[in-house]
Amino acid sequence: MLSTHYYPSPCGVLKLQTDNTAVKGITFCDKIEENSVAQPEIMSKLIKAMDDYFAGNMPDPGLALAPEGTDFQVKVWKELCQIPFGRTLSYQDLAIRLGDEKVIRAAASANGKNPIAILIPCHRVVGKNGKLVGYAGGLSKKKWLLAHENRIANGVMELF
Incomplete structure (x- = not known):
């Protein structure tokens, strides 16, 4: 069973979802709605990770993530987690890291279907x-x- 918590972040409302053991989703949404009554311990850990991230600290890397997708999508999402904090990677470089430059469109599609924003850093992939x-x-x-x-990561005021 999924638990939901709406998190007011500095860049918009996030819908956080967990089951009893892992993070299942982090998505942007338009407004804060009612949180689930039952909030498992993993939800508290996820909220702390979001607090840490937005306060400028690295979130706990041991937080269990369980995105649901095809084998290829999961492979792409695991590769996204290898992009260092404060850095970016091109879609072409992502395809090369996946072992085949020709999978660039499929990799971009999988990137766009990432169900766990921020912690699986699909935002770090650029043109x-x-x-x-x-x-x-x-x-x-x-x-x-990114900014x-x-x-x-770099003590820089603005990226763009």
């Missing part, structure tokens, strides 16, 4: 020329997340 392209939460949120991470 080959470094331009911001595509983000399920909207480009303004992608820009905010936030850049400030923390």
